[in-house]
Amino acid sequence: MKSHRKVLTFQTPNRIAFVNITPEVERALKESGVKEGLCLVNPMHITASVFINDDESGLHHDYERFLEELVPHEPTSAYRHNRTGEDNGDAHIKRQVMGREVVVAITEGKLDFGPWEQIFYGEWDGRRSKRVLIKIIGE
Amino acid sequence: MKSHRKVLTFQTPNRIAFVNITPEVERALKESGVKEGLCLVNPMHITASVFINDDESGLHHDYERFLEELVPHEPTSAYRHNRTGEDNGDAHIKRQVMGREVVVAITEGKLDFGPWEQIFYGEWDGRRSKRVLIKIIGE
């Protein structure tokens, strides 16, 4: 069994952001030499998500509006977590709604995807440095 | 390490649908010959989910009502994604709430499940052909 590990780093200019990381995951897969296996991609932080959906800016606008209506950032006093001095109580909830990680099948050396599947880093509390872990196992 | 890949195809008659795919996943596991490992099951589309819950029609009714109240299909003009000519902006959000994939442990050649766990394909934008990927790795 082979394994390969890679870390990506992000600092998004806005609080909420969507970054297509499919090319970086494909690069890591190539480096790994794995032909058949599984690829895990997850943020190493708890106010961000990795998810698979469409690379369409209108959709990302809809996600942001949906999440902001469901779990508003303000008033920040609405979240007991923010009594710790943080202002990201909403971001910890948004992350649960959108999920933490994705696991992707690797077949014949490629991410085994349908036609529209793209991997996104979803940032819910940006403007500081964050990491994403890629872990690949297989043969 | 062994690996096995199988694709299922669905066309549901309604926009929203729940299909119990546990027997198909068990069949794929038997074909694989894997005794200890992991089994990934995911839709290859981005307006559907694979999830694990109870095979009870009242529950599926509750899921549909919950999702439709949270993310209504209409008015379709409420979703910026629909400016692309699609009418499934809601389905891309429903998919995130219900999740994309499941990873199931394989132990002694069987899906390592509690008494009520069943694998479902959840369709949020049906009435056309869709695929589900099963990827099994292990020994």
Added chain:
Amino acid sequence: MKSHRKVLTFQTPNRIAFVNITPEVERALKESGVKEGLCLVNPMHITASVFINDDESGLHHDYERFLEELVPHEPTSAYRHNRTGEDNGDAHIKRQVMGREVVVAITEGKLDFGPWEQIFYGEWDGRRSKRVLIKIIGE
């Protein structure tokens, strides 16, 4: 390829509860002897979640309030699932919002975590015995 399986058992005194199970997962990993691989952790029940977030009691209060507002336990007659004689229709929906399982990378014999990642058992229908499965594969 090595594999290791372990089951944890819980009985929480309240309907909703959060239990940090990171030490138990670390213990299972040590027992496995796996240095590089993947670790799956999932409830064997369908009214509970395993998720990764912060070990902060204010945040857990926020999660409970968010889930209870989104999917109220009462009136129990609001859920068709409860016509089966159950009163946990809400818990099956809360589980989908918070997710079922986590998959964690194993690197150099450790859970490959960022600084704040902790694994939680989230109980949405407690006061009875429930199980969590840990499955580790790798080398």
